[in-house]
Amino acid sequence: MDVSDLLASHSANLPSTTVDKDTPLDVDIGFLTVTDPNPIDQESYTANLEEYLQSTARDGIQALLAALYALPIHPSQDGPLAQLPLPTTPLPRAKHLPVSKQPTKWERFAAAKGIQKVRRERKIWDEEKQAWVARWGRDGKNKEKEGQWIHQVKANAAVDDDPSQQAKTARKARVAKNERQRLQNLALAEEAQATREARTQRHADIDRTLASTRISTGSMGKFDKQLEGDKKMRGVKRKFDPAEASVEQEKQTSLALLSKLEGEAKRTRKDKGDDVLNVRKAIRTVSKGKGGVALGRETAQAGKSKGKRGKR
Amino acid sequence: MLRTIKPRNARSKRALEAREPKEVEDARTAIFVRGTHAGEVVQHAMKELMALKKPNAISFSKKNDVRPFEDASSLEFWAQKNDASIFVVGQSTKKRPNGLVMVRTFDARVLDMCEFGVDSFVSMAAFKTPKSTPGHKPMMHFASELFDSHPRYIQLKSLLLDMFNGEVVESVYLSGLEHVISVTVGPLLPNQTTTVGGAGLDDPKQLPKVHVRTYTVKLVSSGTRVPRVELTEMGPRLDLSLRRWQEADPEMWKAAMRRPKMKKQDVEKGLGKRKKNIEVDEMGDMRGRVHVGKQDLGKLQTRKMKGLKSRGGDSDSDVHGGEDDEEEDGPHRKRLRD
Numbered sequence: 001m002d003v004s005d006l007l008a009s010h011s012a013n014l015p016s017t018t019v020d021k022d023t024p025l026d027v028d029i030g031f032l033t034v035t036d037p038n039p040i041d042q043e044s045y046t047a048n049l050e051e052y053l054q055s056t057a058r059d060g061i062q063a064l065l066a067a068l069y070a071l072p073i074h075p076s077q078d079g080p081l082a083q084l085p086l087p088t089t090p091l092p093r094a095k096h097l098p099v100s101k102q103p104t105k106w107e108r109f110a111a112a113k114g115i116q117k118v119r120r121e122r123k124i125w126d127e128e129k130q131a132w133v134a135r136w137g138r139d140g141k142n143k144e145k146e147g148q149w150i151h152q153v154k155a156n157a158a159v160d161d162d163p164s165q166q167a168k169t170a171r172k173a174r175v176a177k178n179e180r181q182r183l184q185n186l187a188l189a190e191e192a193q194a195t196r197e198a199r200t201q202r203h204a205d206i207d208r209t210l211a212s213t214r215i216s217t218g219s220m221g222k223f224d225k226q227l228e229g230d231k232k233m234r235g236v237k238r239k240f241d242p243a244e245a246s247v248e249q250e251k252q253t254s255l256a257l258l259s260k261l262e263g264e265a266k267r268t269r270k271d272k273g274d275d276v277l278n279v280r281k282a283i284r285t286v287s288k289g290k291g292g293v294a295l296g297r298e299t300a301q302a303g304k305s306k307g308k309r310g311k312r
Numbered sequence: 313m314l315r316t317i318k319p320r321n322a323r324s325k326r327a328l329e330a331r332e333p334k335e336v337e338d339a340r341t342a343i344f345v346r347g348t349h350a351g352e353v354v355q356h357a358m359k360e361l362m363a364l365k366k367p368n369a370i371s372f373s374k375k376n377d378v379r380p381f382e383d384a385s386s387l388e389f390w391a392q393k394n395d396a397s398i399f400v401v402g403q404s405t406k407k408r409p410n411g412l413v414m415v416r417t418f419d420a421r422v423l424d425m426c427e428f429g430v431d432s433f434v435s436m437a438a439f440k441t442p443k444s445t446p447g448h449k450p451m452m453h454f455a456s457e458l459f460d461s462h463p464r465y466i467q468l469k470s471l472l473l474d475m476f477n478g479e480v481v482e483s484v485y486l487s488g489l490e491h492v493i494s495v496t497v498g499p500l501l502p503n504q505t506t507t508v509g510g511a512g513l514d515d516p517k518q519l520p521k522v523h524v525r526t527y528t529v530k531l532v533s534s535g536t537r538v539p540r541v542e543l544t545e546m547g548p549r550l551d552l553s554l555r556r557w558q559e560a561d562p563e564m565w566k567a568a569m570r571r572p573k574m575k576k577q578d579v580e581k582g583l584g585k586r587k588k589n590i591e592v593d594e595m596g597d598m599r600g601r602v603h604v605g606k607q608d609l610g611k612l613q614t615r616k617m618k619g620l621k622s623r624g625g626d627s628d629s630d631v632h633g634g635e636d637d638e639e640e641d642g643p644h645r646k647r648l649r650d
Contacts, residue, residue: 053525082485092423
């Protein structure tokens with residue numbers, strides 16, 4: 001029996017799932033987002049806005065669903081679960097990237113030796129009490145020996161031998177050692193951070209020095225031999241302040257500029273004298289350009305000769 | 313600035329750790345801030361947008377004297393205090409009636425802002441249709457050529473996408489996809505072109521309107537694997553016009569766009585930049601091929617014997633040169649014979 005006619009008529013009755021667009025839709029399946037870059041159809045937009053919006057949205061979502069159903073889908077208790085790929089649309093982060101913590105000395109050792117971290121349970125089983133007791137802290141297993149009312153002592157033990165005190169000192173020493181190591185690790189991490197910063201600073205300094213040497217020749221670097229692997233020099237890109245700024249900001253910039261102009265400390269020539277007389281200029285005029293020392297000598301000689309004359 | 317808190321117990325320590333920066337971030341929390349004079353339309357619009365954003369939404373329903381474009385310090389404080397990174401501020405003034413400002417932050421500092429005017433708003437209650445379950449992930453639909461070309465609309469798309477769908481998820485229940493948020497930009501005026509800085513597109517008053525619609529999805533069997541989609545409007549329905557905006561500071565944007573380093577798994581999946589000569593075998597081990605240049609076997613130091621020593625008359629270099637020539641000739645001859 002030929003059923004192709006029946007099948008064809010049946011499929012004609014079913015709604016279609018194909019979407020025809022001039023420009024293919026841009027589907028970002030990771031964010032369940034579809035972008036339709038086709039221009040708006042002005043006629044249907046003005047004729048019936050809501051219907052037009054709904055029909056474009058339907059087409060877009062149909063394309064999105066087609067992409068979704070093409071993904072690997074796994075059955076689960078609550079229905080089919082589609083595995084999404086990573087999104088392609090770049091979005092800014094809400095917080096900066098996490099800074100990786102400097103590993104401690106033990107962590108480095110464990111990594112080198114391939115030692116897996118095992119989580120220590122807080123409670124351990126006490127055979128004598130037949131109960132779970134705390135490993136440390138109040139009534140902790142690590143203080144068991146200190147609170148014991150009877151101790152086993154070697155026959156040749158000293159008279160003042162105190163096993164409970166010894167256990168306590170040993171525990172305190174362990175705690176102190178741990179604290180010392182913790183502080184050491186902190187100091188090392190800080191040091192490593194400082195070294196890293198110093199290195200980046202040094203790299204920046206070297207780059208700056210190199211850049212300045214490259215333009216410090218007679219031709220300002222224009223006719224110098226180019227070394228292999230030398231990058232083209234990039235100038236500083238000029239940045240302009242926005243033309244519109246808030247009144248507060250404008251006031252601040254103006255005041256900063258004024259403070260640069262005003263003030264005794266900012267003057268280039270310190271020996272200008274007071275505002276009325278320019279002493280430097282006056283000396284130059286009186287001494288006819290010979291300077292202050294010459295003028296002083298002249299006046300002194302003139303005084304001497306006068307005195308001699310009087311004696312005669 | 314908030315003081316830095318040192319956790320005093322395990323619970324507060326966990327709470328603080330949850331706020332620390334993560335490689336893959338959680339969904340952004342949005343704060344809906346009511347301004348000093350919000351007005352009925354804006355208040356309703358904010359309420360319904362919040363209903364779409366729940367459960368990652370906080371409402372600041374008292375009157376708040378904030379002007380994001382003039383002084384955003386309160387927003388930055390709230391961002392830190394509430395661990396939120398998106399703000400929707402509703403304010404209605406005579407100059408800018410029915411205004412909604414969307415603010416996005418990075419490290420609790422303002423990244424970018426965009427102001428809308430709500431031209432028309434129809435509430436969810438006006439549509440007597442089934443609604444989506446709160447907290448379900450929406451599908452998003454953006455329709456306009458401007459979303460790829462015009463900076464204002466690129467920012468708008470980025471903001472809306474970040475607000476409603478910005479969380480990266482590994483998998484999604486197909487039955488949980490219940491609603492669609494559709495954003496369509498109206499047609500350009502006849503004299504406008506889509507290029508950046510094109511005619512008339514710099515003036516905010518001439519920018520085409522933005523239509524935000526929300527639909528619920530109904531799937532109808534189509535005889536193929538992919539069902540046919542039918543949409544029913546659910547509300548809210550918003551028509552927005554663009555007003556003021558503030559672009560992100562380039563350096564801050566660069567810092568915000570930094571990606572974490574690719575993990576081995578992702579490289580295996582073929583994500584990121586394709587690396588040459590690296591492949592993953594069936595056992596899941598990454599294998600690389602290294603190309604070593606042709607080795608000069610003439611200089612290979614073998615066992616030293618008296619008979620193999622070069623004699624005084626011949627110089628070392630001559631001997632080696634002769635050997636090299638022979639080696640190079642060898643394969644050529646073979647090929648010729650073949």
